[in-house]
Amino acid sequence: MSGYVVMGVSGAGKSTVGELFAQRMGLSYLDGDSLHPQSNIDKMSRGQPLTDADRWPWINAVAARLAGEVDVVACSALKRAYRDRMREVAGAVTFLFLDGAREVLEERMGHRKGHFMPEKMLDSQLATLERPGPDESVVRVDIDRPPEEIVDELVARVRAD
Template structure:
């Protein structure tokens, strides 16, 4: 979990490889209307997110029955994570945590993604950090992709 450009796809892919489980990118679960809205610089609302969260939840449920998986998803708000936990009670959230300045710099270098830089501030405003009763951990993402993946592997219960 984390804001746009925090490394969810990069770290998620590498983490899934190391754990030997399937990987999915939550961006692929967005209906076209959501992608169009974000591409136009308009943040999604909870109604927009409902079918997206339901699709991710279904993927998690299927993976839970088949031995696990890694899905990268912003999951910025507690209620979104609660929705995913309803489908998969053992889900572990890994918050890829970095400063807005670091992530903005990474976002500036990113090519071909629908999320514009103008929405980054709204993502930080929406972010609700993991609470002590949530099954998960936050990791610092200031390192290289390999260093960050090492931190992710160390944080995930095996």
Template sequence: MGGVEAPCALIVMGVSGSGKSTVAAALAQRLGWRFEDGDSFHPASNVEKMRAGHPLTDEDRWPWLNAIADEIARVCGKGEHVIIACSALKHTYRDVLLRGRDDVRFVFLKGTRELIAERLAQRKGHFMPPGLLTSQFETLEPPEAGEHVITVSIDETVEAIVDGLVRQLKLGGAKR
């Protein structure tokens, strides 16, 4: 990781249904870090738009991404750690979240459209309808190596994913 100390923030990213919140919460618990769901930073207008089945525009996303970036800056400025689940689908979105920081890492949860559609169909009580999955994949610009990213397949159990991440991040807390 280029000699950088442990990141102060991890952003677990991917399309809706990839397991961002589940993996991020489990990783936060394992590491003893705070977990935040990026969805909680959306303004009410964005939530209503998604609930109605309409994809967000970039214009809708800027205030949301900036709110998350502000939280990262606040947490890192206090010397604390946070794991945030956030779709971060485009390079420009990730640039906003990073704000040039080198102490933030992305964890990209990668899975097939079929597997994720199956998971979305089973999910209850979430504002993201399964019909928006196509727009998520159309929007997705997979992160590149220079973006401080760890890419993991969602084909494993949450525990196996978290174990692998802890080992890759060299943060301790991996189960033996």
């Protein structure tokens, strides 16, 4: 069985879609944000982008959980190197890439309540994003619709493979 990483920039809907996807597929779920050390949360809350040095311990923690405890993880997985590390640790991983226009992302971020990532961080997220390549196991979906429709498409495409 393959693990799944619901990936994308902040505001893409990773947590919502990831949880719904896991429920529909009968799989366990973890929000990768819960594994961030407090220092990362504090830094992002101040509007400071994370560096690779900040992200690597978090990526390793996500990969370890995906390797043994959970089936679906919501995690930005912005860089190819991060995704490669997850595959190295967890084996077969399919990335469910929630992709969308900047305007949609900004609107979604503006409606979130109680999240540590401020809207002004979107630019750094988009600048860091290395879109998955054709050689990666990835299912890309557009986020410009309700989460339930996104999950319907993801489930259909995953089951078709």
